[in-house]
Amino acid sequence: MPFELTPEEEMVRKVVREFTEKEIIPHRRELRAENWDFVMQLAKKQAAAGFHLNLIPRQKGGTGLGQIARSITMEEICAGWPLIYPLLGTEFAWCFVNATGGEVEKKWMPGIVKGSIFASPMITESSGGSDVLGFTTAARKDGNSWVINGRKCFIHHAHISDFGMVLAKTGDPNDPATKGVKALSAFIVEKDMPGFRLVRGENTLSEKAQTSELVFDNVRVPENYLVGEVGRGIAPVFTAVGDIGRLGITAMLNGCILGSYQCSVKFAKERVLYGKPISTLQAIQWRIADILIDLETSRALAYRAGWLRNKGIRCDAEQAVAKYFATQAAHRCALHAINIHGAYGVLEEYMPQVYYRFAPPMIGAGGTDEILKQIMARAALEGADPVIGSKAAESGL
Amino acid sequence: MKPISIVVCIKPVPDSRHWEKITLDPETGLLRREGIPIIISPLDRNALEEALRIKENRDGKVTVISMGPPNTVEILTSALAMGADAAVLLTDRTFAAADTLATAYALASGIRKLGEYDLVLLGNESLDGSTGQVGPQVAEFLGIPHVTHVNKVNFIDEDTLQVKSRIELGYMMIEVKIPVALAVEKEINEPRIPSLLGVVQAKEKPMSTWSANDIGVDKARIGLPGSPTQVAKVFAIEVKRRGEVLTGEPVEVTRKLIEKLRAERVLPKVC
Numbered sequence: 001m002p003f004e005l006t007p008e009e010e011m012v013r014k015v016v017r018e019f020t021e022k023e024i025i026p027h028r029r030e031l032r033a034e035n036w037d038f039v040m041q042l043a044k045k046q047a048a049a050g051f052h053l054n055l056i057p058r059q060k061g062g063t064g065l066g067q068i069a070r071s072i073t074m075e076e077i078c079a080g081w082p083l084i085y086p087l088l089g090t091e092f093a094w095c096f097v098n099a100t101g102g103e104v105e106k107k108w109m110p111g112i113v114k115g116s117i118f119a120s121p122m123i124t125e126s127s128g129g130s131d132v133l134g135f136t137t138a139a140r141k142d143g144n145s146w147v148i149n150g151r152k153c154f155i156h157h158a159h160i161s162d163f164g165m166v167l168a169k170t171g172d173p174n175d176p177a178t179k180g181v182k183a184l185s186a187f188i189v190e191k192d193m194p195g196f197r198l199v200r201g202e203n204t205l206s207e208k209a210q211t212s213e214l215v216f217d218n219v220r221v222p223e224n225y226l227v228g229e230v231g232r233g234i235a236p237v238f239t240a241v242g243d244i245g246r247l248g249i250t251a252m253l254n255g256c257i258l259g260s261y262q263c264s265v266k267f268a269k270e271r272v273l274y275g276k277p278i279s280t281l282q283a284i285q286w287r288i289a290d291i292l293i294d295l296e297t298s299r300a301l302a303y304r305a306g307w308l309r310n311k312g313i314r315c316d317a318e319q320a321v322a323k324y325f326a327t328q329a330a331h332r333c334a335l336h337a338i339n340i341h342g343a344y345g346v347l348e349e350y351m352p353q354v355y356y357r358f359a360p361p362m363i364g365a366g367g368t369d370e371i372l373k374q375i376m377a378r379a380a381l382e383g384a385d386p387v388i389g390s391k392a393a394e395s396g397l
Numbered sequence: 398m399k400p401i402s403i404v405v406c407i408k409p410v411p412d413s414r415h416w417e418k419i420t421l422d423p424e425t426g427l428l429r430r431e432g433i434p435i436i437i438s439p440l441d442r443n444a445l446e447e448a449l450r451i452k453e454n455r456d457g458k459v460t461v462i463s464m465g466p467p468n469t470v471e472i473l474t475s476a477l478a479m480g481a482d483a484a485v486l487l488t489d490r491t492f493a494a495a496d497t498l499a500t501a502y503a504l505a506s507g508i509r510k511l512g513e514y515d516l517v518l519l520g521n522e523s524l525d526g527s528t529g530q531v532g533p534q535v536a537e538f539l540g541i542p543h544v545t546h547v548n549k550v551n552f553i554d555e556d557t558l559q560v561k562s563r564i565e566l567g568y569m570m571i572e573v574k575i576p577v578a579l580a581v582e583k584e585i586n587e588p589r590i591p592s593l594l595g596v597v598q599a600k601e602k603p604m605s606t607w608s609a610n611d612i613g614v615d616k617a618r619i620g621l622p623g624s625p626t627q628v629a630k631v632f633a634i635e636v637k638r639r640g641e642v643l644t645g646e647p648v649e650v651t652r653k654l655i656e657k658l659r660a661e662r663v664l665p666k667v668c
Contacts, residue, residue, distance in 0.1 A: 007474070007600075008596055008597060008600065011474070011475070011478065011591075011596045011599075012593060012596060014475075015478070015590055015591050015592075015593065015596060018590050019590050022590065048592065049590065049592045049593060050592040050593035050594040050595075051593060053593055053594060054593065058597065063593045063594055063596065063597045064597070065593065065596070065597060069593070073593070
C-alpha cells in the first residue's frame with residue numbers, strides 16, 4: 001500500500017489542526033466543565049467546516065475523502081480535547097439512511113449534509129452488545145407498520161439524536177425459517193415517535209449523562225422505516241459498528257496518543273529540574289520514545305484499515321486489531337504522560353489525566369478486547385489472508 | 398452591482414512555528430529553509446479573506462497569484478480551498494533572488510496578463526521580509542492608485558470605495574475609485590479556516606503556471622539582474638544579557654533605576 005498521504009489528506013490535517021488550535025485548545029475550560037451548550041456550538045462550527053462529510057460521496061453533498069481523512073480529522077480534534085463529538089452522530093445518521101434509502105433518505109439527507117442531524121445505533125441491551133440473539137427487544141408487523149417493544153442501554157448521544165437505528169427480533173432464532181441472526185431486523189425510530197423515551201442518563205469515568213437507557217413501548221414505525229429487508233438487520237449493524245463506530249473510536253484514541261505525545265514533549269522541554277530540562281534525562285526520553293512507538297503503530301493500523309475500507313475491501317479483523325491496539329496504547333501513553341508530568345499530570349488543568357480518563361470507557365464501545373480478539377481469531381481460523389484484508393465476518397458474528 | 402474581479406497577491410513564507418529550525422549558512426550567508434513548511438504570509442491571508450467577503454456581497458471572481466518555486470502550489474491550493482476561484486503561479490529560475498522591485502514587476506506583469514481587474518489586494522507587509530514595499534510597487538507598475546495600512550473597506554457605490562487606513566496616532570478615511578490596490582493589515586478581518594469541502598473543491602479549480610516568457614517580461618528587470626537592492630550580508634544578532642541587582646532603601650533604589658533607564662533612553666530625559 002502507498003505510505004504517502006494524498007495532498008488532500010495532508011491538507012485535512014493542516015485544516016483540522018488549525019481549527020483545533022483556534023476553536024478547541026483555547027476553550028478547554030468549557031470542555032472540562034462539560035458545558036454542553038459550548039459542545040453544541042462547537043458542533044455547528046465543525047459542521048460548517050465539513051468535518052462530518054468525509055464518508056459521504058461527492059454526488060450526495062459530501063467530500064468523499066474517505067476513512068483515512070476521517071481518521072486524521074478525529075485524531076487531530078481529539079488531541080485537542082478527547083470527546084465523542086456530535087459529528088460522530090451525523091456520520092451514524094448518514095450510515096443509517098444510506099442503508100435504508102427511500103423516504104428516510106429523502107427526509108434526513110439535507111440535514112445530514114448540513115451537519116445538523118444526529119443519530120445513534122440503538123443496539124446494546126442489558127445482556128450485552130454482542131450477544132445479539134439474547135436481545136429481548138422485538139418488533140411485530142401490524143398492517144403497514146411495525147410495532148417495537150423493549151429496552152436498550154448504553155446508547156451514546158441518544159439525548160441529542162434525531163433518530164436511531166434499532167435492532168429488534170422479528171423472528172425466532174430457533175425456528176429454521178428465521179434461524180440465528182435471520183431473526184433480527186433493523187428499524188429507524190425517530191425521537192418524537194409515541195412510546196419512545198429516554199429513561200435515564202448514565203455517568204461514566206470520562207463524562208456525565210452522555211449515554212442513556214431507552215424504552216420502546218409499542219413504538220409504531222412505518223413499513224418503509226425497515227432498514228434493508230426483514231431478517232437482514234445484522235448487516236447494517238455490522239457496517240455501523242465497524243465503519244463508523246470501531247474506526248471512529250480508534251481515531252479518537254489515536255488522538256489521545258497524539259495528545260499525550262505533544263504535551264509530553266512540550267512539558268519535558270520546559271520543565272527544569274536539577275538545573276536542566278527533564279528532556280535531557282534518558283528515563284524521560286525513553287518514555288517519549290515509547291509513546292512515539294505506540295503513535296506510529298496505532299496510526300499505521302488505523303490508516304491501513306481505513307485504506308482497505310476506502311478500497312471497498314471488508315476488513316473486520318483489521319478494524320478489530322486497530323481498535324484493540326489503540327485502546328491499550330492510548331491508556332499506556334496517557335500513563336507515560338502522567339509519569340513525565342509528575343504531580344502536574346493529574347491536575348485537572350493539565351491534559352494527561354484527561355487522556356487517561358478517556359481511554360477505558362472506549363473499551364466497551366464497538367467491542368471489548370475479548371470480542372475484538374474473537375473477531376481476529378475467527379478471521380485467522382477461517383483462513384483470511386492478512387495481506388489483502390480479511391473477510392472473516394462475512395459469515396456473521 | 399456588477400460582478401467584481403479581484404486579484405490577491407500571496408507570498409509563500411516559512412511557517413513561524415518552525416522558525417527555530419531555520420539556520421544561517423556561514424559560507425553563503427543565506428538562510429537554510431530546507432524542511433520548513435511554507436504558509437501563506439499571514440497578512441496576505443487577511444487580504445484573501447477580504448476579497449472573499451467582497452465577492453460574497455457582490456458577485457465576482459477572486460484570483461490568487463504568487464511568485465515562487467514549484468512548491469508554492471501548496472499555498473495556492475490552500476487559497477483555493479479557502480474559496481478563491483483560480484490560481485496563478487509565476488515560477489521560473491530567472492525569477493530567483495528577486496528584490497521587492499523585481500518581484501513587484503513580475504507580479505504586475507502576471508496581473509496584466511490576467512486581463513481586467515477591479516481590485517488588487519495584498520498584505521501590508523510579509524512575515525519574513527516585512528518591507529511593505531511590494532503593494533505600492535505593484536500599483537505603480539499597473540498605473541493604479543494604492544492605499545496601504547488598510548483596516549476597513551466599504552463600497553459606497555459600484556465603483557467607489559471608502560477605505561480606513563491607519564496612520565501614526567490615528568486613521569485616515571479615504572475615498573477611492575476602482576481599479577485600486579489595497580495593502581491590508583491584520584485588524585481588517587479574521588481569516589477563515591478552509592472547510593473540508595473547500596479542500597476537495599480546490600483540486601477542481603483552475604491553476605495556471607506561467608514562466609517569464611509566458612508573461613512577456615523584460616529579463617533584465619526580473620530576478621537577481623533586475624534587483625537594485627541586494628543583500629550584502631546576513632548575520633545572527635548576538636544577544637548579550639546581564640543582570641544587575643540594585644540594593645538600598647526603596648526610594649533610593651527607585652531613583653537609581655530611573656537614572657539608569659534614562660541613561661539607556663528607555664525613559665525620556667525629563668518626565
